[in-house]
Amino acid sequence: xxxxxxxxxxxxxxxxxxxxxxxxxxxxxxxxxxxxxxxxxxxxxxxxxxxxxxxxxxxxxxxxxxxxxxxxxxxxxxxxxxxxxxxxxxxxxxxxxxxxxxxxxxxxxxxxxxxxxxxxxxxxxxxxxxxxxxxxxxxxxxxxxxxxxxxxxxxxxxxxxxxxxxxxxxxxxxxxxxxxxxxxxxxxxxxxxxxxxxxxxxxxxxxxxxxxxxxxxxxxxxxxxxxxxxxxxxxxxxxxxxxxxxxxxxxxxxxxxxxxxxxxxxxxxxxxxxxxxxxxxx
Amino acid sequence: xxxxxxxxxxxxxxxxxxxxxxxxxxxxxxxxxxxxxxxxxxxxxxxxxxxxxxxxxxxxxxxxxxxxxxxxxxxxxxxxxxxxxxxxxxxxxxxxxxxxxxxxxxxxxxxxxxxxxxxxxxxxxxxxxxxxxxxxxxxxxxxxxxxxxxxxxxxxxxxxxxxxxxxxxxxxxxxxxxxxxxxxxxxxxxxxxxxxxxxxxxxxxxxxxxxxxxxxxxxxxxxxxxxxxxxxxxxxxxxxxxxxxxxxxxxxxxxxxxxxxxxxxxxxxxxxxxxxxxxxxx
Numbered sequence: 089x090x091x092x093x094x095x096x097x098x099x100x101x102x103x104x105x106x107x108x109x110x111x112x113x114x115x116x117x118x119x120x121x122x123x124x125x126x127x128x129x130x131x132x133x134x135x136x137x138x139x140x141x142x143x144x145x146x147x148x149x150x151x152x153x154x155x156x157x158x159x160x161x162x163x164x165x166x167x168x169x170x171x172x173x174x175x176x177x178x179x180x181x182x183x184x185x186x187x188x189x190x191x192x193x194x195x196x197x198x199x200x201x202x203x204x205x206x207x208x209x210x211x212x213x214x215x216x217x218x219x220x221x222x223x224x225x226x227x228x229x230x231x232x233x234x235x236x237x238x239x240x241x242x243x244x245x246x247x248x249x250x251x252x253x254x255x256x257x258x259x260x261x262x263x264x265x266x267x268x269x270x271x272x273x274x275x276x277x278x279x280x281x282x283x284x285x286x287x288x289x290x291x292x293x294x295x296x297x298x299x300x301x302x303x304x305x306x307x308x309x310x311x312x313x314x315x316x317x318x319x320x321x322x323x324x325x326x327x328x329x330x331x332x333x334x335x336x337x338x339x340x341x342x343x344x345x346x347x348x349x350x351x352x353x354x355x356x357x358x359x360x361x362x363x364x365x366x367x368x369x370x
Numbered sequence: 371x372x373x374x375x376x377x378x379x380x381x382x383x384x385x386x387x388x389x390x391x392x393x394x395x396x397x398x399x400x401x402x403x404x405x406x407x408x409x410x411x412x413x414x415x416x417x418x419x420x421x422x423x424x425x426x427x428x429x430x431x432x433x434x435x436x437x438x439x440x441x442x443x444x445x446x447x448x449x450x451x452x453x454x455x456x457x458x459x460x461x462x463x464x465x466x467x468x469x470x471x472x473x474x475x476x477x478x479x480x481x482x483x484x485x486x487x488x489x490x491x492x493x494x495x496x497x498x499x500x501x502x503x504x505x506x507x508x509x510x511x512x513x514x515x516x517x518x519x520x521x522x523x524x525x526x527x528x529x530x531x532x533x534x535x536x537x538x539x540x541x542x543x544x545x546x547x548x549x550x551x552x553x554x555x556x557x558x559x560x561x562x563x564x565x566x567x568x569x570x571x572x573x574x575x576x577x578x579x580x581x582x583x584x585x586x587x588x589x590x591x592x593x594x595x596x597x598x599x600x601x602x603x604x605x606x607x608x609x610x611x612x613x614x615x616x617x618x619x620x621x622x623x624x625x626x627x628x629x630x631x632x633x634x635x636x637x638x639x640x641x642x643x644x645x646x647x648x649x650x651x652x
Binding site for chain 2: 220263325
């Protein structure tokens with residue numbers, strides 16, 4: 089059986105690179121055939137799993153420079169049924185692609201807002217007066233610049249070959265350890281793996297409303313590798329919390345902690361336990 | 371003396387609306403003359419205060435639907451010296467501006483990514499197959515559509531008059547209570563006001579690293595109205611925390627809590643105490 093994997097497209101995005109790496113791991117490790125399906129947005133990528141158009145979706149969750157990907161967290165909370173099958177950590181290197189021969193000719197730079205943000209210090213240093221134009225994906229940026237020698241696109245080095253646009257400057261991300269975490273989401277319940285992710289809303293905004301939930305884990309020596317708040321969208325000052333625990337849901341202490349946590353929360357969602365697979369640059 | 375106030379421009383942005391409201395409040399309340407200065411980015415808006423080109427900067431901090439404005443928090447952490455003089459809460463209503471006579475003619479919608487995100491359900495419902503094009507500000511979106519009857523721009527109703535483009539659909543934000551918090555930043559130390567905002571990094575990612583700091587406030591009955599994490603950008607899994615406290619730095623219990631907090635943090639920054647000024651739609 090071929091496994092269909094959705095990702096944010098079109099071809100050449102970092103999400104596709106992560107999906108390709110996961111597909112090749114599935115093939116090597118489990119002899120599994122795979123098929124990649126590009127979608128125009130992260131929300132549609134995730135919904136394609138719930139609507140059973142594909143088996144899995146690979147979506148970005150968090151970047152080491154720019155932080156959480158809000159649309160991923162908000163859509164996971166809303167869709168309710170998706171489970172994390174695997175985490176992938178992909179090093180992200182950005183390059184400036186252009187048909188120009190020198191930086192001094194560049195008047196405009198196109199890219200996804202996350203990529204522009206990850207290179208903002210480089211842009212301020214080397215191209216202080218260019219116009220920055222946001223696009224829906226790094227690939228769309230490369231498509232935009234077509235034959236214009238006064239424009240550049242920030243994208244993965246891989247896009248240079250795919251779209252035949254030379255690299256004018258490589259490794260232009262402001263922080264060398266720039267990485268993005270991706271989650272492989274599916275409908276199969278995830279119970280094994282050394283990380284567990286949950287999200288919850290709290291009943292009322294009272295002193296200590298978040299202290300109790302955090303104590304439940306601290307008392308058992310369970311480390312939180314991340315805590316992220318998102319607005320409930322109902323009104324200013326009401327939040328959901330997303331927690332990543334360094335523990336498996338199969339461990340008794342985790343099960344006890346989750347049971348003790350429940351009364352301190354309004355809605356509690358458990359996205360499953362999973363392992364982390366680091367990906368070397370392809 | 372005229373007070374110069376920086377904001378994200380060009381004219382017609384929600385940041386300008388907030389700055390105008392604050393300026394008119396300063397004039398009414400304190401007889402103060404003011405002058406508004408638009409800047410092309412939030413980072414440049416904030417830096418203009420540190421470089422003493424202006425006296426104050428009005429910047430968005432958090433939206434009730436889309437959450438924190440990452441670039442504002444990151445720039446405040448980096449610049450180090452700015453203090454919150456005042457908080458403004460502005461109701462945000464989005465409209466679809468277009469020269470078209472009906473929704474069925476619209477092929478493309480331009481707007482700032484935050485505005486596109488705040489209207490995504492409306493867009494999926496009423497314009498499911500249009501192309502969404504991100505811009506640097508809602509005003510830039512209105513400028514982009516010029517005379518194209520097949521394009522629309524999501525912007526403030528105010529931009530309709532300023533740029534002479536009709537409103538095709540009003541109040542298209544997905545959540546009716548859509549509000550944005552703005553901070554007025556300056557170099558004057560802020561000590562009075564019933565809210566206090568701080569940010570800190572923690573020495574190591576160990577179980578309970580965040581529990582201790584939160585307990586310091588919970589034990590004294592000090593409510594946190596917000597907790598937000600941002601990556602340190604050094605490596606994946608290292609965070610800064612931004613906290614808003616419902617307390618004044620002039621109260622003894624707040625001073626005690628901040629003193630007790632210090633050893634649990636690596637770097638602790640106090641952005642001052644301030645009051646909240648709600649703004650009715652202008």
